[in-house]
Amino acid sequence: MCGWILARMSLKDAQVDSLREASTKSSRDSSQGRHRIADVTSVGITAGDNEEPLLELASVLRKHSILDQAGARELLAALPEAQRPSPGKGLAIFPGSFNPPHNLHLEMVKAACTVPGVDAMWLDMTMHRAKKYYVGMVEKERVRMADVAVEDVPKAAVTTLQGGMGDNGWSREYFDTLRVFVDSPDGKIKGQLLWVMGSDVVQGMRYYKEKATGLLGAVDRLIVFEREVHTRTAILSMVEHITGWDKARVASFVVFQTLGPKAYVSSSLIRRYIVSLMELVPIKVLQSVMSDRDLLEFYHSLYNQEDVKLGIVATREQLLSTMKETSPRLPPAPTPAFEGESKDLLL
Numbered sequence: 001m002c003g004w005i006l007a008r009m010s011l012k013d014a015q016v017d018s019l020r021e022a023s024t025k026s027s028r029d030s031s032q033g034r035h036r037i038a039d040v041t042s043v044g045i046t047a048g049d050n051e052e053p054l055l056e057l058a059s060v061l062r063k064h065s066i067l068d069q070a071g072a073r074e075l076l077a078a079l080p081e082a083q084r085p086s087p088g089k090g091l092a093i094f095p096g097s098f099n100p101p102h103n104l105h106l107e108m109v110k111a112a113c114t115v116p117g118v119d120a121m122w123l124d125m126t127m128h129r130a131k132k133y134y135v136g137m138v139e140k141e142r143v144r145m146a147d148v149a150v151e152d153v154p155k156a157a158v159t160t161l162q163g164g165m166g167d168n169g170w171s172r173e174y175f176d177t178l179r180v181f182v183d184s185p186d187g188k189i190k191g192q193l194l195w196v197m198g199s200d201v202v203q204g205m206r207y208y209k210e211k212a213t214g215l216l217g218a219v220d221r222l223i224v225f226e227r228e229v230h231t232r233t234a235i236l237s238m239v240e241h242i243t244g245w246d247k248a249r250v251a252s253f254v255v256f257q258t259l260g261p262k263a264y265v266s267s268s269l270i271r272r273y274i275v276s277l278m279e280l281v282p283i284k285v286l287q288s289v290m291s292d293r294d295l296l297e298f299y300h301s302l303y304n305q306e307d308v309k310l311g312i313v314a315t316r317e318q319l320l321s322t323m324k325e326t327s328p329r330l331p332p333a334p335t336p337a338f339e340g341e342s343k344d345l346l347l
Contacts, residue, residue, distance in 0.1 A: 052085075052089075052119060052120050052155070053082075053083055053084060053085040053086070054085045054089055054091055054119060054120035054122075054157075054181065054182075055120050055155070055156075055157040056083055057079075057083070057085055057159075057181060058120075058122050058157035058158060058159035059157065059159070060075070060079070060083075061075075061159045061160065061161050061164075062143065062158075062159055062160045065164040065165075066161070066164065066165070066177065067164070067165050067166060067168055068165070068168055068173055068177060069173070069176055069177050069179075069180050071177075072177045072178075072180035072181060073180055073185070076180065076181070085181055085182065087182065087183055087184035087189040087190075087191060088182070088184070088189045088190065088191050089119040089120065089182050089191050089192075090117040090118045090119045090120075090182070090191060090192040090194060091118075091119065091120055091121070091122065091178065091181065091182050091191065091192070091193055091194070092112050092113070092115065092118045092120070092121040092122070092194040092195075092196055092223065093121075093122050093124060093175075093178060093193065093194070093195055093196065093219075094108070094109065094112065094121060094122065094123050094124065094196040094197075095124040095126050095162050096123065096124070096125075096126060097125075097126055097135045097142065097267065098123060098125065098142050098145065098146045098149075098267070099135050099138065099142050099267050099271070100142070100145045100267055100270060100271070101123075101142075101145055101146050101149040101150075101267075102265050102266075102267060102270055103265060104259065104265040104266075105123075105149065106149055106150070106153075107259065107260055108196065108198075108225050108257070108259070109121060109123065109149075109150055109153055109156050110153055111225070111257045112194070112196045112223050112257065113153060113154075113155040113156060115194065115223055115255055115257075117192055117194070117221075118155065118194060119155070120155055120156075120157065121153075121155050121156045121157070121196070122156075122157055122158070122159045122161075123146050123150065123156065123157070123158045123159070124159050124160070124161055124162045124163075125139060125142055125143055125146065125158070125159070125160045125162070125163055126162050126163055126169075127139070127162070127163030127169070136163075139160070139163065143158055143160065146158040161174075161177070161178070162174055165177065172214050172215055172217075172218045175193060175195075175215065175218035175219055176218060178193055179191075179193060179218070192220040192221065193218070193219040193220050193221075194219065194220060194221045194222070194223050194255070195215075195216075195219045195221075195222050195223065196223045196225075197222070197223070197224060197225070198224070198225045198227060198259075199224055199225065199226050199227050199229075199230040199235050200227055200229075200230070202222075202224060202230075202235055202238050202239060202242075203230065203238055205238070205242050206238070206241070206242060209241075209242045209243075212242050212243075213242060213243045213244070216239070216242075216243055216253075217243075221253055221254070221255050222239070222253055222254050222255065223255045223257060224254055224255070224256055224257070225257045225258070225259050226256060226257070226258050226259060227259060232256055235254065235256075236250055236251065236254060239253070239254060
């Protein structure tokens with residue numbers, strides 16, 4: 001594991017240039033309207049009798065890049081009829097870095113899957129153009145970790161649609177492309193798109209109100225998870241201010257979910273904990289401990305859980321203030337194309 005990390009941190013400039021070139025090539029393809037569909041019948045996915053085709057489709061999209069609605073329609077046409085989603089279904093979409101996925105993510109996934117009308121939920125691995133640009137270096141690892149995280153959640157699946165769409169993945173075209181998977185081709189049968197996010201993401205939309213209004217207008221409902229700093233009234237007011245919609249429309253549009261006691265968790269904090277542990281404990285010992293369930297349960301029994309939570313919160317501020325994240329050897333991030341792009345647009 002140490003060797004893996006050192007290898008990632010010692011990327012040569014040529015390797016980084018190659019990574020950026022791959023990213024910009026995806027954007028160029030998008031701007032030219034191309035989509036690349038291989039023979040999807042060779043994917044080797046066989047849906048079970050009770051398997052939701054939308055979940056199978058998430059896996060197919062990980063193997064075939066599409067850039068727009070035309071690519072989505074072509075992909076569906078190439079699928080065996082039994083693997084095509086039935087129109088009229090409800091798809092919840094949760095774009096994010098998931099680097100790594102944690103218990104709060106899992107709590108959000110499970111809760112969103114219980115919202116009436118949700119037939120399937122996708123965790124969509126994003127590829128950032130400015131903030132968190134380095135996540136592209138660990139795309140396969142993020143997908144693998146997310147697969148493990150949701151393997152016991154029947155309605156959830158992991159996909160890579162947004163990252164593969166290039167510039168289109170950061171625009172309304174992303175949601176319009178998702179719409180192809182839930183509506184009938186003639187538009188007579190309408191499905192539902194539900195966008196999953198935390199209340200802090202809603203707050204961040206004030207930096208790009210016009211763009212955010214277009215994105216929100218492309219989905220049917222917004223599933224918002226409350227954080228301690230935002231009341232429901234405040235969140236509704238935020239959406240009203242961003243979109244200009246009236247109170248009645250906003251009230252019917254937003255579906256609230258409440259986060260549990262782990263609302264202070266973040267992937268960036270967890271990465272800091274992991275690196276700190278690696279400085280304190282030999283990697284092989286950590287691997288041995290984490291693979292021994294009895295030992296883990298014994299350690300768990302030694303401490304009062306309230307004390308554990310307080311300890312995590314107390315350490316959090318120190319870690320955040322002393323362990324600043326860097327992107328070793330990465331060139332400067334691209335200049336944002338519009339105000340607020342450096343903030344999470346779809347996350």
